[in-house]
Amino acid sequence: xxxxxxxxxxxxxxxxxxxxxxxxxxxxxxxxxxxxxxxxxxxxxxxxxxxxxxxxxxxxxxxxxxxxxxxxxxxxxxxxxxxxxxxxxxxxxxxxxxxxxxxxxxxxxxxxxxxxxxxxxxxxxxxxxxxxxxxxxxxxxxxxxxxxxxxxxxxxxxxxxxxxxxxxxxxxxxxxxxxxxxx
Amino acid sequence: xxxxxxxxxxxxxxxxxxxxxxxxxxxxxxxxxxxxxxxxxxxxxxxxxxxxxxxxxxxxxxxxxxxxxxxxxxxxxxxxxxxxxxxxxxxxxxxxxxxxxxxxxxxxxxxxxxxxxxxxxxxxxxxxxxxxxxxxxxxxxxxxxxxxxxxxxxxxxxxxxxxxxxxxxxxxxxxxxxxxxxxxxxxxxxxxxxxxxxxxxxxxxxxxxxxxxxxxxxxxxxxxxxxxx
Numbered sequence: 001x002x003x004x005x006x007x008x009x010x011x012x013x014x015x016x017x018x019x020x021x022x023x024x025x026x027x028x029x030x031x032x033x034x035x036x037x038x039x040x041x042x043x044x045x046x047x048x049x050x051x052x053x054x055x056x057x058x059x060x061x062x063x064x065x066x067x068x069x070x071x072x073x074x075x076x077x078x079x080x081x082x083x084x085x086x087x088x089x090x091x092x093x094x095x096x097x098x099x100x101x102x103x104x105x106x107x108x109x110x111x112x113x114x115x116x117x118x119x120x121x122x123x124x125x126x127x128x129x130x131x132x133x134x135x136x137x138x139x140x141x142x143x144x145x146x147x148x149x150x151x152x153x154x155x156x157x158x159x160x161x162x163x164x165x166x167x168x169x170x171x172x173x174x175x176x177x178x179x180x181x182x183x
Numbered sequence: 184x185x186x187x188x189x190x191x192x193x194x195x196x197x198x199x200x201x202x203x204x205x206x207x208x209x210x211x212x213x214x215x216x217x218x219x220x221x222x223x224x225x226x227x228x229x230x231x232x233x234x235x236x237x238x239x240x241x242x243x244x245x246x247x248x249x250x251x252x253x254x255x256x257x258x259x260x261x262x263x264x265x266x267x268x269x270x271x272x273x274x275x276x277x278x279x280x281x282x283x284x285x286x287x288x289x290x291x292x293x294x295x296x297x298x299x300x301x302x303x304x305x306x307x308x309x310x311x312x313x314x315x316x317x318x319x320x321x322x323x324x325x326x327x328x329x330x331x332x333x334x335x336x337x338x339x340x341x342x343x344x345x346x347x348x349x350x351x352x353x354x355x356x357x358x359x360x361x362x363x364x365x366x367x368x369x370x371x372x373x374x375x376x377x378x379x380x381x382x383x384x385x386x387x388x389x390x391x392x393x394x395x396x397x398x399x400x401x402x403x404x405x406x407x408x409x410x411x412x
């Protein structure tokens with residue numbers, strides 16, 4: 001089983017999230033997971049410019065041939081993608097959000113009705129499951145976490161996969177591992 | 184009143200977001216003394232300066248398209264730029280309003296970010312004047328005039344009323360918002376087949392225009408493709 005960790009943080013090594021991620025990774029490896037971690041803020045990743053090149057000029061390929069090219073092949077072969085970042089102003093850091101925007105080449109422009117709503121057909125046979133791990137801000141409350149969770153549940157609906165977990169660095173490791181080991 | 188617009192579309196001046204804004208602003212400026220200025224968040228190098236402008240503004244409108252179920256990355260980066268300035272914002276509370284438009288026709292696709300924006304206004308110690316939610320925005324620049332006339336008229340009236348009394352008309356907001364989800368009777372129906380068929384036709388025409396129709400299902404990053412190349 002392979003997991004990909006998309007880590008969007010500007011913080012230096014040793015933050016709560018860093019420590020949590022290290023401990024979680026160690027436990028996952030003990031359960032037989034292969035892991036790969038990308039530090040998005042240190043990579044050359046352009047913002048999506050909304051040009052639709054990936055849908056109607058070079059289907060499946062973004063107009064920007066940047067470090068996302070290292071990430072795409074890993075996503076389509078992974079069993080789990082963990083989106084992880086500190087919360088900033090109530091949502092995941094922009095280095096992660098811009099990477100999420102760049103997932104569009106993985107779906108087709110065509111629309112179908114999925115669970116009663118409009119969603120895109122997938123370009124690849126299946127998408128890995130998703131997980132979300134965030135570090136709270138000092139003012140993060142239950143409402144912020146509910147909004148975050150709702151937003152990522154929608155993302156998962158659009159990629160027609162399962163959202164395995166939405167966790168913070170305060171979630172017990174066992175809870176997250178339990179969900180991961182269901183995959 | 185002077186309204187300071189931050190257009191968060193990565194397409195900037197060519198965006199659908201701008202099209203909707205234009206009609207809103209045409210109505211808004213009908214009231215003598217009303218004016219606006221617009222800034223484009225796609226100029227990410229200017230975010231710090233824009234944050235300063237946000238701080239000084241009397242009333243602000245943040246407008247953007249839905250990107251992967253939330254705000255586009257450039258908008259999130261701009262919001263982060265506002266963080267160190269919250270204390271300063273507090274000293275002069277201002278009105279903020281938002282416009283979120285999405286290619287999907289149903290409002291439910293926008294609800295999560297809508298809740299985020301209501302909370303964001305509180306976070307910025309601003310008074311939220313409302314959120315304009317508009318589905319079905321992709322292709323607005325290609326739709327025939329008789330279809331867009333009604334939609335643009337609603338945006339004009341919304342802007343006109345906001346220009347007069349600084350509030351967004353609830354009835355108009357509801358009309359622009361449209362349906363939350365498709366009603367159950369519609370799901371197996373001809374209407375949706377027509378809708379998706381029409382969208383397929385649009386994408387196929389664009390693919391053919393670019394000689395890419397045969398490649399439309401390409402999987403450049405599938406392991407078997409990677410092996411071949």
